[in-house]
Amino acid sequence: MSTKPIRNRRLPAEARxxxxxxxxxxxxxxxxxxSATVARIAAAAGVSEGxxxxxxxxxxxxxxxxxxxxxxxxxxxxxxxxGLSAIERLTVTARRxxxxxxxxxxxxxxxxxxxIAGGPQVGLREAVAETQNKAFEKMLSIVKQGxxxxxxxxxxxARRLTWQWYTIMxxxxxxxxxxxxxxxxxxxSGYSLDLLLRDATGAPPSGA
Amino acid sequence: MSTKPIRNRRLPAEARxxxxxxxxxxxxxxxxxxSATVARIAAAAGVSEGxxxxxxxxxxxxxxxxxxxxxxxxxxxxxxxxGLSAIERLTVTARRxxxxxxxxxxxxxxxxxxxIAGGPQVGLREAVAETQNKAFEKMLSIVKQGxxxxxxxxxxxARRLTWQWYTIMxxxxxxxxxxxxxxxxxxxSGYSLDLLLRDATGAPPSGA
Amino acid sequence: MSTKPIRNRRLPAEARxxxxxxxxxxxxxxxxxxSATVARIAAAAGVSEGxxxxxxxxxxxxxxxxxxxxxxxxxxxxxxxxGLSAIERLTVTARRxxxxxxxxxxxxxxxxxxxIAGGPQVGLREAVAETQNKAFEKMLSIVKQGxxxxxxxxxxxARRLTWQWYTIMxxxxxxxxxxxxxxxxxxxSGYSLDLLLRDATGAPPSGA
Amino acid sequence: MSTKPIRNRRLPAEARxxxxxxxxxxxxxxxxxxSATVARIAAAAGVSEGxxxxxxxxxxxxxxxxxxxxxxxxxxxxxxxxGLSAIERLTVTARRxxxxxxxxxxxxxxxxxxxIAGGPQVGLREAVAETQNKAFEKMLSIVKQGxxxxxxxxxxxARRLTWQWYTIMxxxxxxxxxxxxxxxxxxxSGYSLDLLLRDATGAPPSGA
DNA sequence: AATGAATGAGTATTCATTCAT
DNA sequence: TATGAATGAATACTCATTCAT
Numbered sequence: 054m055s056t057k058p059i060r061n062r063r064l065p066a067e068a069r070x071x072x073x074x075x076x077x078x079x080x081x082x083x084x085x086x087x088s089a090t091v092a093r094i095a096a097a098a099g100v101s102e103g104x105x106x107x108x109x110x111x112x113x114x115x116x117x118x119x120x121x122x123x124x125x126x127x128x129x130x131x132x133x134x135x136g137l138s139a140i141e142r143l144t145v146t147a148r149r150x151x152x153x154x155x156x157x158x159x160x161x162x163x164x165x166x167x168x169i170a171g172g173p174q175v176g177l178r179e180a181v182a183e184t185q186n187k188a189f190e191k192m193l194s195i196v197k198q199g200x201x202x203x204x205x206x207x208x209x210x211a212r213r214l215t216w217q218w219y220t221i222m223x224x225x226x227x228x229x230x231x232x233x234x235x236x237x238x239x240x241x242s243g244y245s246l247d248l249l250l251r252d253a254t255g256a257p258p259s260g261a
Numbered sequence: 262m263s264t265k266p267i268r269n270r271r272l273p274a275e276a277r278x279x280x281x282x283x284x285x286x287x288x289x290x291x292x293x294x295x296s297a298t299v300a301r302i303a304a305a306a307g308v309s310e311g312x313x314x315x316x317x318x319x320x321x322x323x324x325x326x327x328x329x330x331x332x333x334x335x336x337x338x339x340x341x342x343x344g345l346s347a348i349e350r351l352t353v354t355a356r357r358x359x360x361x362x363x364x365x366x367x368x369x370x371x372x373x374x375x376x377i378a379g380g381p382q383v384g385l386r387e388a389v390a391e392t393q394n395k396a397f398e399k400m401l402s403i404v405k406q407g408x409x410x411x412x413x414x415x416x417x418x419a420r421r422l423t424w425q426w427y428t429i430m431x432x433x434x435x436x437x438x439x440x441x442x443x444x445x446x447x448x449x450s451g452y453s454l455d456l457l458l459r460d461a462t463g464a465p466p467s468g469a
Numbered sequence: 470m471s472t473k474p475i476r477n478r479r480l481p482a483e484a485r486x487x488x489x490x491x492x493x494x495x496x497x498x499x500x501x502x503x504s505a506t507v508a509r510i511a512a513a514a515g516v517s518e519g520x521x522x523x524x525x526x527x528x529x530x531x532x533x534x535x536x537x538x539x540x541x542x543x544x545x546x547x548x549x550x551x552g553l554s555a556i557e558r559l560t561v562t563a564r565r566x567x568x569x570x571x572x573x574x575x576x577x578x579x580x581x582x583x584x585i586a587g588g589p590q591v592g593l594r595e596a597v598a599e600t601q602n603k604a605f606e607k608m609l610s611i612v613k614q615g616x617x618x619x620x621x622x623x624x625x626x627a628r629r630l631t632w633q634w635y636t637i638m639x640x641x642x643x644x645x646x647x648x649x650x651x652x653x654x655x656x657x658s659g660y661s662l663d664l665l666l667r668d669a670t671g672a673p674p675s676g677a
Numbered sequence: 678m679s680t681k682p683i684r685n686r687r688l689p690a691e692a693r694x695x696x697x698x699x700x701x702x703x704x705x706x707x708x709x710x711x712s713a714t715v716a717r718i719a720a721a722a723g724v725s726e727g728x729x730x731x732x733x734x735x736x737x738x739x740x741x742x743x744x745x746x747x748x749x750x751x752x753x754x755x756x757x758x759x760g761l762s763a764i765e766r767l768t769v770t771a772r773r774x775x776x777x778x779x780x781x782x783x784x785x786x787x788x789x790x791x792x793i794a795g796g797p798q799v800g801l802r803e804a805v806a807e808t809q810n811k812a813f814e815k816m817l818s819i820v821k822q823g824x825x826x827x828x829x830x831x832x833x834x835a836r837r838l839t840w841q842w843y844t845i846m847x848x849x850x851x852x853x854x855x856x857x858x859x860x861x862x863x864x865x866s867g868y869s870l871d872l873l874l875r876d877a878t879g880a881p882p883s884g885a
Numbered sequence: 886a887a888t889g890a891a892t893g894a895g896t897a898t899t900c901a902t903t904c905a906t
Numbered sequence: 907t908a909t910g911a912a913t914g915a916a917t918a919c920t921c922a923t924t925c926a927t
Contacts (some may be wrong), residue, residue: 059441065907066262069907073903085381085382087295087382087383088382089897090900090901091901091902092899092900094900100908100909101909101910102901102902102909102910103902103904103907103908103909103910103911104907104909106901106902106903107907107908107909111901111902112900112901112902146392159400169378169435169438169439169919170296170378170379170381170382171378171379171382178438178439179440180888181439182439182440182441184443185439186441190277210449212447212449213447213449213452215438216432216444217449217452217453219432219451220428220429220431220432221428223431223432223433224424224427224428224432225426226435227377227431227435230378230381231377231381231386231389231390231393232381232386232390232391233390236424239373239420239421241421241424244421244425245425245428248457248460249456250465252456257435271889271890271891271899271926271927272888272890272891274889278890298916298917298918299917299918299919300916300917300918306891308891309891309892309893309919310892310918310919311891311892311894311919312890312891312892312918313919314918314919314920314921315889315890315891315892316890319918319919320917320919357910395914463898468892473682479905479911479912480906480911480912482910485911490850500723503711503795506896506897507898508895508896508897512772513921515748516911516912516913517913518897518898519898519899519900519912519913519914519915520898520912520913522898522899522900523911523913524911524912527898528896528898529899530899539911542910553906554919556870565894567915585851585854585855586793586794586795586854587709587794587795589709589854589855589856590709590710590711590712590794591711594855594856597855598856601855601894605926612718612922626682628863628869629863629865632848632860632865633688633850633865633868633869635844636844636847636848636869637844638849639844639847639851640746640843641849642853643793643850644792644840646802646805647802647805647806647809648802648803649806649809649810652836652840653839655836655837656839657840659832659840660837660841661841661844663875664872664873668872690886693886714920714921714922715921715922715923716920716921718924724887724888725888725889725924726889726921727886727887727888727889727890727924727925728886728887728888728920730924731886731887731888732922735921735922736921761901775920829927835927
């Protein structure tokens with residue numbers, strides 16, 4: 054009797070929350086955090102503004118939930134490389150990050166960068182830092198795994214190596230943020246990663 | 262006999278402008294660019310909002326002036342290493358940058374990071390990118406000087422090397438931004454820089 | 470059980486819109502278009518400024534809606550003479566216009582004059598001209614009807630005659646605008662109209 | 678010693694006032710009354726904003742002085758027809774008014790129209806009405822002169838005839854204001870004036 | 886007499902949040 | 907549960923006016 058969109062009534066709470074979170078991510082990707090207004094989020098989610106406040110206590114709450122979703126995606130990306138060696142996991146994860154940043158939509162990378170950029174103004178900086186920390190710990194465990202199975206030099210500080218790895222990711226993000234895509238396209242980060250991993254494995258420098 | 266401003270009345274135009282620019286930098290450091298409202302800037306400068314518009318045509322104009330002031334500080338920092346060798350200049354400039362980031366207030370580093378992170382969202386993308394480019398070119402000329410006097414390998418892409426150097430600075434900045442100062446304090450960037458410069462000079466890796 | 474608005478809450482959208490439009494007309498009558506600020510309109514409508522923007526996208530939008538309402542009233546006035554002869558319609562419409570201008574509030578005449586006088590200055594020039602043109606065409610069709618049924622000389626330019634008719638209305642409006650109601654009260658426009666219609670019908674001048 | 682513009686110092690008070698009034702007229706012609714800001718007036722007059730307040734107590738005062746200057750120009754125009762017959766004076770004055778309105782700059786007509794349009798918002802409406810009244814009386818004396826020397830029918834109400842004459846001027850102004858220059862260019866007001874003067878002199882209608 | 890730095894009240898508009906329905 | 911009408915505080919910006927120099 055009805056092909057017209059069924060009214061939004063009665064959706065399982067968890068499904069509705071997820072639907073809203075996805076809308077937040079889309080809006081943040083497209084407009085940035087400061088311009089992710091509740092009006093836009095409501096429109097993107099296909100619900101009224103009032104409904105948002107049934108599932109979230111505030112706009113900040115919605116943004117935080119989106120941040121958590123991003124961490125979930127990051128976790129999934131990292132977990133998807135399970136089975137590979139530590140060095141391979143570092144390489145593959147970095148490559149996928151670069152690819153994702155360059156694709157339309159940008160997967161979780163685009164909203165992630167927008168959160169780093171736009172976080173401070175809405176009191177989200179701490180939440181962003183916390184998410185970053187969790188992601189850091191996840192990569193750290195891979196490095197440590199590499200050290201214990203002997204593929205990564207054990208005389209290196211694992212936290213430092215992880216930090217170096219993130220350094221390259223962040224540099225891509227910052228370049229993206231400043232519109233300096235020239236540096237991303239030039240593949241500079243590939244060279245940096247290569248340099249880093251050679252040092253980590255004890256392989257001879259590429260110039261030798 | 263007294264230099265303290267008894268009342269805000271009658272200040273030479275240039276002094277007032279400078280005072281306002283300093284206020285902008287303080288507000289940006291503390292609240293980020295998107296939350297650097299004219300009300301906050303006026304309060305920080307100790308003048309009325311109307312007065313801001315006597316000296317600047319718009320909020321964007323104020324922010325741009327602050328950006329220029331930052332570039333002046335960056336230039337001064339780089340210029341202060343004149344007379345040293347290229348490698349020394351890269352090393353010293355990076356060290357001073359780290360030190361500055363750790364001091365109370367953070368010198369120009371804190372507002373600079375905020376501009377990179379929050380600028381694009383408020384229509385300052387071009388201005389931020391331009392300033393970054395000018396700073397980039399300044400370091401690039403040092404790298405090229407090193408190549409021409411033989412202290413840096415000539416088979417390396419000078420722009421890539423400069424980008425790598427900035428990568429380390431940005432990583433410090435991002436760490437600082439997220440309150441991850443642990444990584445700055447640990448001196449990780451020193452190690453990264455060392456790795457980078459070994460590669461650049463053709464020196465053997467430290468582990469050999 | 471009570472139709473009086475106990476509180477401003479929950480009014481059907483269309484009713485609220487109409488309420489605001491009426492407030493705009495009142496404010497424009499009293500203060501003129503340039504001084505019809507959103508603050509004054511909100512106060513006159515008994516709603517918050519924010520509410521205005523729920524129903525209108527901008528102040529200009531509100532003013533335009535008020536202009537449309539005026540045209541509606543003009544149309545109604547003209548349409549109410551349907552069934553009469555062309556000459557009678559010109560006479561009766563003019564008389565009702567004069568009467569309206571003299572009543573407390575001034576009906577649509579007062580805001581209409583303010584729009585003509587003050588509209589152009591606030592970017593409403595086109596909207597005002599368009600409304601005037603629509604009103605012009607409405608009277609023009611009456612003149613043409615008079616020409617085709619033979620009650621108005623066909624050797625006269627219909628547009629010119631219509632313009633002359635409006636000229637008399639505008640003169641009343643300008644007099645009203647400048648507080649020179651003496652000239653309205655004296656019925657001068659009746660004499661002018663008589664002169665005009667004698668010329669239009671080919672009747673001998675009154676002095677003959 | 679100096680070809681550079683001599684400083685504005687020490688000008689006879691009356692000359693400076695006149696200089697400012699001319700600036701006001703220019704600014705009003707170009708921008709309209711609401712946009713005739715003291716900043717613009719000061720710039721047009723080549724003096725500082727503060728100086729304006731040495732010679733005038735307020736912006737309204739400046740505008741009123743400009744209004745008086747316009748009345749002076751109107752008086753001059755009317756006086757320049759002295760020696761002619763009353764009918765000629767009415768005809769010539771109206772023609773010059775039309776011509777003036779169409780020329781670049783617009784003489785006194787442009788600012789005069791702007792004052793009628795923009796007056797209300799700055800509490801100038803009364804002053805505008807007063808000026809209009811003075812101009813009315815001046816034309817009225819010509820009509821009366823015409824009646825006493827027998828060139829204008831004495832059975833007509835002199836005030837009404839004067840009002841009819843102004844009706845035509847106002848209609849031109851209103852058309853100008855609404856951008857309906859088509860009606861000015863078509864020479865409709867010439868026809869109306871002709872009709873009016875035929876009635877005033879007792880001449881047969883043009884159609885006879 | 887002349888200046889121009891400084892102000893504060895006022896402008897239109899946006900938006901997260903509330904709450905009666 | 908879901909709505910959307912209503913709000914008020916905040917936003918950047920304008921401008922007539924004052925007053926120490």
